[in-house]
Amino acid sequence: xxxxxxxxxxxxxxxxxxxxxxRHVSLFEKHVAGAEANVAVCxxxxxxxxxxxxRVGDDEFGRNIEAWLxxxxxxxxxxxxxxxxxxxxxxxxxxxxxxxxSAMVYYRRGSAGSRLSPEDVVEEAFQGAxxxxxxxxxxxxxxxxxxxxxxxxxxxxxxxxQVSIDTNIRPALWPSLEEAAEVLMPMVEKAxxxxxxxxxxxxxxxxxxxxxxxxxxxxxxxxTVVVKLGERGAxxxxxxxxxxxxxxxxxxxxxIGAGDGLAGTFLACQLAGRNLFDSLRRATLxxxxxxxxxxxxxxxxxxxxxxxxYRYYYP
Ligand code: KDG
Numbered sequence: 001x002x003x004x005x006x007x008x009x010x011x012x013x014x015x016x017x018x019x020x021x022x023r024h025v026s027l028f029e030k031h032v033a034g035a036e037a038n039v040a041v042c043x044x045x046x047x048x049x050x051x052x053x054x055r056v057g058d059d060e061f062g063r064n065i066e067a068w069l070x071x072x073x074x075x076x077x078x079x080x081x082x083x084x085x086x087x088x089x090x091x092x093x094x095x096x097x098x099x100x101x102s103a104m105v106y107y108r109r110g111s112a113g114s115r116l117s118p119e120d121v122v123e124e125a126f127q128g129a130x131x132x133x134x135x136x137x138x139x140x141x142x143x144x145x146x147x148x149x150x151x152x153x154x155x156x157x158x159x160x161x162q163v164s165i166d167t168n169i170r171p172a173l174w175p176s177l178e179e180a181a182e183v184l185m186p187m188v189e190k191a192x193x194x195x196x197x198x199x200x201x202x203x204x205x206x207x208x209x210x211x212x213x214x215x216x217x218x219x220x221x222x223x224t225v226v227v228k229l230g231e232r233g234a235x236x237x238x239x240x241x242x243x244x245x246x247x248x249x250x251x252x253x254x255x256i257g258a259g260d261g262l263a264g265t266f267l268a269c270q271l272a273g274r275n276l277f278d279s280l281r282r283a284t285l286x287x288x289x290x291x292x293x294x295x296x297x298x299x300x301x302x303x304x305x306x307x308x309x310y311r312y313y314y315p
Contacts, residue, residue, distance in 0.1 A: 001127060003049045004271070006050060008036025008037065009088055012032065016093055036133065037054070038261065040133075052069055052076060055116055055120065057081070116141065116145040126155045130161060131164050162192040164193040166259065167184060169200045177203045188220070196227055201227070225238070226280065234262065234284045235280075238276045243276045245285075252291045266282075
C-alpha cells in the first residue's frame with residue numbers, strides 16, 4: 001500500500017510557449033498537472049510510494065493523465081474514469097501582467113475531477129498509509145468533492161494516518177473568500193502538517209507575517225506548519241523546532257507548481273525520517289527548480305538528482 005494518499009483533480013495544462021496575454025499566444029505546450037497529482041508524482045520520484053484518488057473523463061486527456069501517473073509509479077487503482085464528464089483543462093498565461101508571474105485560466109467547471117465523491121474514497125487506501133494529502137482546491141470543486149475530503153479526514157483519523165493540507169486558495173474556484181475560510185478552517189484544524197502562504201493565511205486567520213502565521217496555526221493544534229514565501233524561501237515550525245530556508249536564485253520561466261514541489265519534497269523527506277531543517281531546505285530547493293521550466297512536474301528531481309543538486313548549492 002502507498003505511504004501517501006493524495007486526493008484531488010488532475011488536470012491537463014496548456015502552457016503558453018510565449019509570454020504575454022493569452023489572446024496573442026498561438027502555441028501551447030501540454031502538461032499533466034493539478035496540485036494533488038503534482039504532490040503524488042513528487043513523492044514517488046523522491047523514492048516514496050504514493051497513490052492518487054480522483055476522477056478523469058473517458059477521453060484522450062483522461063487517458064493521458066492515467067498513463068502519465070502510472071509511468072511515474074503513482075498507484076492509480078482508485079483513479080476512476082467517469083464517462084459522464086470531460087477531463088478538466090486549464091491554460092497558463094506567463095509573464096503578464098507581472099513579468100515573473102503566471103496566471104491560470106480554468107476550463108474545468110463540471111469536469112470529471114469535480115465529480116469526485118465520498119464513494120471514491122475507500123478505507124482500503126488508508127490501511128497502512130502514513131500521510132493523507134489534499135489542498136484547498138479539492139473542497140472548492142463541488143459539494144461532493146468537499147464531502148469526499150471530510151470522509152478522507154475521518155478515515156485518516158480512524159486508521160492513524162497523518163493529515164497534510166496545503167491551503168492553496170484559488171479565488172476563481174470559490175463564490176467568496178469568506179466561504180473559502182468557512183469551509184477550509186475546520187479542515188485545517190484537523191491537519192498534522194500544514195502548508196500555507198501569507199496570502200492564504202490573511203484570508204484564513206487574518207495574518208500575513210510569517211512568524212505570526214506559524215504561531216497562529218501551531219496554536220490551533222497543527223503539529224507542523226510550513227509557510228511558503230516564494231522567492232524568499234520558506235519557514236517552518238514543528239514540535240520545539242523552527243527552521244528557515246532561502247530559495248536559490250534561478251531564472252524563472254513559470255512559477256506554477258513550485259508550491260506543490262515544495263510540499264511533496266517536504267513530505268517525502270519526512271517519510272524518509274529527515275529532520276525539519278533538512279526537509280525544508282530540500283523542499284525549498286525543489287520549489288525553486290520547478291520555476292525554471294514550463295510545466296509543474298517535469299523538473300521534480302529523482303532522489304539521486306536531488307542529492308546532486310543539493311550538494312551543488314550546499315557544498
Ligand atoms: O499548484 C499548481 C496547481 O494550481 C495547478 O497545477 C492547477 O491544480 C491546479 C489548480 O486547481 O489550480
